[in-house]
Every structure is written in structure tokens, then in C-alpha cells.
Amino acid sequence: MAVALRFAAVARDSPAAAAPPRVGREQQYLACAAAARPGGRCSRRRGLVVRCQSGAAAVVLNKDDAASVAAAAASSATGFTVAMKFGGSSVASAERMREVVDLILSFPEETPVVVLSAMGKTTNNLLLAGEKAVSCGAPKASEIPELAVIKELHVRTIDELGLDRSIVSAHHVLNMKDFRQLKHGLLEELEQLLKGVAMMKELTPRTRDYLVSFGECMSTRIFAAYLNKLGKKARQYDAFDIGFITTDDFTNADILEATYPAVAKRLQGDWIDDPAIPIVTGFLGKGWKSCAVTTLGRGGSDLTATTIGKALGLREIQVWKDVDGVLTCDPNICANAIPVPYLTFEEAAELAYFGAQVLHPQSMRPAKEGDIPVRVKNSYNRRAPGTVITKTRDLSKSILTSIVLKSNITMLDIVSTRMLGQYGFLAKVFSIFEDLGISVDCVATSEVSISLTLDPSKLWCRELIQQELDHVVEELEKIAVVHLLQHRSIISLIGNVQRSSLILEKAFNVLRRNGVNVQMISQGASKVNISLVVHDSEAKQCIQALHSAFFENGFLSEVEEEDLQHNGSPVSPNGVIYGN
Ligand SMILES: Nc1ncnc2c1ncn2[C@@H]1O[C@H](COP(=O)(O)OP(=O)(O)O)[C@@H](O)[C@H]1O
Numbered sequence: 233m234a235v236a237l238r239f240a241a242v243a244r245d246s247p248a249a250a251a252p253p254r255v256g257r258e259q260q261y262l263a264c265a266a267a268a269r270p271g272g273r274c275s276r277r278r279g280l281v282v283r284c285q286s287g288a289a290a291v292v293l294n295k296d297d298a299a300s301v302a303a304a305a306a307s308s309a310t311g312f313t314v315a316m317k318f319g320g321s322s323v324a325s326a327e328r329m330r331e332v333v334d335l336i337l338s339f340p341e342e343t344p345v346v347v348l349s350a351m352g353k354t355t356n357n358l359l360l361a362g363e364k365a366v367s368c369g370a371p372k373a374s375e376i377p378e379l380a381v382i383k384e385l386h387v388r389t390i391d392e393l394g395l396d397r398s399i400v401s402a403h404h405v406l407n408m409k410d411f412r413q414l415k416h417g418l419l420e421e422l423e424q425l426l427k428g429v430a431m432m433k434e435l436t437p438r439t440r441d442y443l444v445s446f447g448e449c450m451s452t453r454i455f456a457a458y459l460n461k462l463g464k465k466a467r468q469y470d471a472f473d474i475g476f477i478t479t480d481d482f483t484n485a486d487i488l489e490a491t492y493p494a495v496a497k498r499l500q501g502d503w504i505d506d507p508a509i510p511i512v513t514g515f516l517g518k519g520w521k522s523c524a525v526t527t528l529g530r531g532g533s534d535l536t537a538t539t540i541g542k543a544l545g546l547r548e549i550q551v552w553k554d555v556d557g558v559l560t561c562d563p564n565i566c567a568n569a570i571p572v573p574y575l576t577f578e579e580a581a582e583l584a585y586f587g588a589q590v591l592h593p594q595s596m597r598p599a600k601e602g603d604i605p606v607r608v609k610n611s612y613n614r615r616a617p618g619t620v621i622t623k624t625r626d627l628s629k630s631i632l633t634s635i636v637l638k639s640n641i642t643m644l645d646i647v648s649t650r651m652l653g654q655y656g657f658l659a660k661v662f663s664i665f666e667d668l669g670i671s672v673d674c675v676a677t678s679e680v681s682i683s684l685t686l687d688p689s690k691l692w693c694r695e696l697i698q699q700e701l702d703h704v705v706e707e708l709e710k711i712a713v714v715h716l717l718q719h720r721s722i723i724s725l726i727g728n729v730q731r732s733s734l735i736l737e738k739a740f741n742v743l744r745r746n747g748v749n750v751q752m753i754s755q756g757a758s759k760v761n762i763s764l765v766v767h768d769s770e771a772k773q774c775i776q777a778l779h780s781a782f783f784e785n786g787f788l789s790e791v792e793e794e795d796l797q798h799n800g801s802p803v804s805p806n807g808v809i810y811g812n
Pocket residue numbers: 318319320321322349531552553554555557558559560561562563564587588589590591634
């Protein structure tokens with residue numbers, strides 16, 4: 233940080249260097265440079281090079297680095313140190329909100345940016361209410377039970393915290409000026425929206441995103457009002473109003489690069505004008521073309537927090553959950569799961585991607601790019617050390633870190649009819665998936681056949697699943713014989729693939745003893761993941777047996793002993809090295 237303040241930021245965008253700069257981009261760099269040198273004047277000298285007139289040494293940076301340096305410098309100027317994200321379970325009631333306020337205030341040395349999810353199960357209730365509205369008819373929309381649950385929860389919370397009910401009256405409708413004129417509160421707007429859905433008898437992905445946005449919009453307003461009531465100045469932000477720019481992929485939008493400088497500028501600018509703890513809605517963004525509310529996929533508030541972390545160049549990103557960190561397994565499957573103290577970004581991303589609900593699959597990307605540690609903590613058990621996720625850790629002695637389940641997977645066995653050469657065959661198969669916008673999770677190939685699993689997150693809407701699958705099969709059948717195998721599960725063994733023989737020996741031993749035949753195995757180049765495909769009906773039992781064998785019965789201690797004899801360095805059950 234200190235370096236960023238001492239040095240001037242000089243941004244140069246190489247692809248655009250030959251072309252005249254667009255004004256927006258140039259201004260962005262000027263803003264970045266200005267932020268990197270508060271008080272310094274900036275000018276454009278030649279091409280896209282922007283130089284601060286501070287007399288300090290110049291550093292040539294690419295676009296992203298310039299934004300990061302600027303963010304780091306400005307954040308040190310404004311003093312934000314940490315992003316603290318609290319999930320739905322952490323803010324599920326008035327009592328929980330009090331607890332979280334107490335938790336935040338117990339770190340007086342920090343200047344946090346707070347990110348909140350919707351209260352408790354509000355997102356699920358909003359989605360259910362939306363689905364019911366489609367078929368219930370307009371007059372009945374007000375009587376949808378989930379709407380009543382949402383209203384009751386928010387009104388009760390407001391009352392119990394001693395707040396004014398008008399705090400959920402701020403409007404957040406985008407591109408609908410007429411709506412802005414209405415004097416209804418968010419809860420009334422929500423009811424209106426459900427009536428609209430009932431009248432239209434359809435719930436498009438765009439409307440679905442707008443519908444679920446009410447959850448985060450309400451939780452943050454309540455929380456900020458409560459902090460203000462306690463005399464701790466807080467300011468509520470809707471992410472879509474402060475520069476969270478996304479693709480227009482409703483229900484699963486990606487954050488665009490422009491977000492980082494925009495969010496940094498807004499949060500820092502406001503802090504400089506009038507310091508107040510920012511309370512930001514997780515999960516939400518604004519589509520860059522549509523300007524409508526988008527969402528980042530379920531659990532997307534983690535991604536909001538890491539994006540803010542990178543934008544502001546924070547020291548640490550904390551995600552507060554209802555578990556003692558990332559565990560060796562989903563605790564709903566294995567009650568004996570234990571916390572994993574350290575993970576790399578890569579391990580955490582793989583774990584999340586392959587189904588561990590605890591982290592959003594994309595959330596590690598900004599943290600990794602900004603090299604900002606992510607700490608997963610338990611808001612119900614502050615003293616638990618949690619999990620620290622960083623760029624690197626010594627994996628040389630680690631074995632298995634965590635076991636993850638992704639169920640209800642579709643697997644395809646595709647055998648070439650030899651109409652194409654081998655490379656032509658693989659290329660054709662993957663171009664079909666590309667054309668249909670379907671991601672593939674795991675792949676195993678031989679010369680003339682491919683087995684692969686499909687990523688269910690790309691098959692959101694239930695009716696579409698069958699339609700899309702039928703279409704895929706139809707296309708593939710032009711060049712191959714295709715077997716569609718549904719109700720499969722991927723069991724991912726996240727660990728040190730350098731020790732894959734040891735992991736596989738143990739795993740297959742366990743599976744054989746349990747009478748399970750693995751239907752596909754994939755060991756990627758990622759060095760952290762081995763995936764096994766089994767039938768859904770066997771998956772939980774497999775995971776329990778694997779967890780018990782790897783983590784509960786002294787296996788890792790045995791290996792530890794062996795390692796000690798061979799190398800003199802023992803390994804803990806989670807791959808953490810004790811000693812050397
Ligand atoms: N490997 C794992 N480690 C920890 N929690 C897991 C794991 N796999 C699944 N979970 C589930 O993830 C939940 C926490 O994630 P989530 O519900 O998204 O939290 P929040 O809503 O607080 O952000 C836990 O309550 C647990 O049931």
C-alpha cells in the first residue's frame with residue numbers, strides 16, 4: 233500500500249494502444265491515477281499513457297494492475313481494511329443481527345465493508361412465491377404463504393430491533409420511472425410484483441432476478457438502520473447502484489471488469505465525503521446491456537465480498553457462515569466432518585465448483601487475482617479459527633483435504649461411429665456443447681469414445697433440462713452412438729494429486745468393500761482433484777465410508793508415521809504439516 237501511494241500509476245492498455253482511446257476508458261485511468269496519488273494532478277501525455285504530476289517515479293501498468301494499485305492506494309487513504317460477508321444464516325433474525333453487529337464492533341481496529349445476504353431462507357421463499365404466482369391467478373397472489381412468511385419475518389425483525397417500518401420503503405426499481413413514483417414500501421412492491429407475475433402467468437429469468445433481489449435489499453436496509461440507531465454510522469448500498477456491472481445472464485451473471493474501478497470510486501468517494509460503514513447487498517448486479525437487476529448465482533454474496541476485496545485492495549476478506557470453516561465434508565452428509573485450517577484458492581475453487589455449498593464457485597477468482605486472503609469463519613462460534621484460503625501453502629506433505637458430492641448429474645457415453653478422425657471427433661463433440669452453451673464437468677476419453685458429465689448449473693430451469701438434453705443427444709447422434717445416464721453423482725476427492733496412487737488405493741479399497749463400481753474416473757491437471765462418478769443411490773453411503781476411512785480411523789496418522797520414517801515430516805489429517 234505504501235508503495236502504491238508513493239508511486240504514480242501510469243496505465244497503458246496495450247490492445248488499444250494503436251487506436252484512439254475511448255473517453256470512458258481514459259477517464260477511468262485518469263481516475264485510477266488520481267486515486268493512486270490523492271491530491272496529485274493527472275494528465276494524458278501521449279497515447280494511453282496517463283501520468284500523475286507528482287514528481288514521483290512512474291510505473292507502467294496494464295489496465296487491471298492500474299485499477300488494483302489505484303484501489304489499494306485509495307483504500308489505504310480511506311482506511312477500509314476488510315470485507316465482512318454474512319450469509320443468510322448469520323442474519324436470519326433480529327437476534328442474529330444484534331449478534332452480528334456486536335461481532336463487527338468487536339473489531340474496532342478494522343474499517344469494514346459489510347456485505348449481507350438475504351435473511352435466513354428468504355431467497356428460497358421468494359423463488360417459491362414466484363413459482364406459485366405463475367399458476368395461482370392474480371387475486372390469490374397476495375395469499376401466497378411464502379409471501380406471508382417473508383413479510384412476517386421482516387416486519388418482526390424491524391419491530392424487535394426498534395426500527396421504523398418505513399426503512400423498507402426505499403425503492404430500487406431499475407428503468408421503471410413510474411414505479412419510482414409509487415409511495416409503497418419494498419414489501420408492497422414485492423406483492424405488486426407477484427401479482428404481475430400471476431397476471432402474466434410467466435416468470436422469466438429476468439423477473440426472477442428482480443424478485444429475489446428484494447431479499448438482500450431488505451436485509452441491508454434493516455441492518456444499516458440498526459447500526460445507525462446504535463450511533464454507529466452506516467450507509468446502505470444496492471450493489472446494482474454502485475457499479476456492480478455484470479453480463480446479462482440472468483440468474484447466473486458474471487461480474488465484468490468495469491466493476492472494480494467503479495465500486496472503488498463510489499465507496500471511497502462516499503467515505504471521503506462522509507465516513508459511514510458501507511452495508512452492501514450481496515448477490516446482485518446490473519446487466520450491462522439491459523440495465524436490469526441480475527444475480528450472481530446461488531450463494532453469490534461470497535463473490536460480492538471478494539469483488540469488493542479486490543476493488544479496494546483490502547487486507548482480508550472474511551466470509552462468516554454457520555460452520556467452523558470449510559470442513560472435510562458436507563456436515564449434512566458426515567456429522568463427523570472437521571474444519572480444514574488452510575486451503576489454496578485453487579483447492580477452494582475446485583471444492584466449490586464440485587459442489588461444496590459453503591463457497592460460491594466463482595468467488596475465489598477476485599481474491600486470487602488480488603492476492604487477498606479469504607477467511608471462512610463461524611458467526612455462531614467466533615472463537616473457532618476457521619479456514620484461511622491463500623495463494624499457496626505447502627502441499628508437498630498433504631494427502632486428502634476434503635470430499636465433495638455433486639449429485640443428480642447427467643453423464644453421457646459417446647462412442648464414435650468413425651465418420652470422423654479422432655481429433656475431428658473430439659472437436660465436433662465439444663463444439664456441440666459450445667453451441668448449446670452447456671458446460672462439461674468431467675471428461676474421460678479413449679480413441680473413439682468419450683464419457684463426460686454435464687454441469688447442472690447451466691441447466692437451470694427444469695423444463696429446459698430435458699429439452700436441452702434431447703437436443704444434445706440429437707446433435708451427437710449425427711456422429712456417435714450416445715448413452716444418456718441420469719441420476720449419477722460426482723464424488724470429488726480434493727487433495728494432493730501428487731499422492732494420487734495412495735488416495736486411489738485407499739478409495740477403491742473402500743468402494744470395493746462397499747460393493748460400489750465406479751462408472752467413470754477423471755483426474756485433471758489441476759493437481760487438486762480426483763473425480764469419481766457413481767450412481768446417485770450409492771453416493772452418500774460412499775462418501776460416509778470414504779470420510780470414515782480417510783479422516784476418522786487413523787489412516788492419515790498411519791501415513792504420517794510412514795512419512796515420518798521416510799522424510800522426517802509428519803502430516804495432519806488435513807494435510808497441514810506439523811514441524812519443519
Ligand atoms: N465442505 C463443507 N464445509 C462446510 N460447509 C459445507 C460444506 N459442504 C456443504 N456445506 C454446507 O454449507 C453451509 C454454509 O454455506 P451457506 O449456506 O452458503 O452459508 P451462508 O448462507 O451462511 O453463506 C453449511 O451450513 C453446510 O451445511
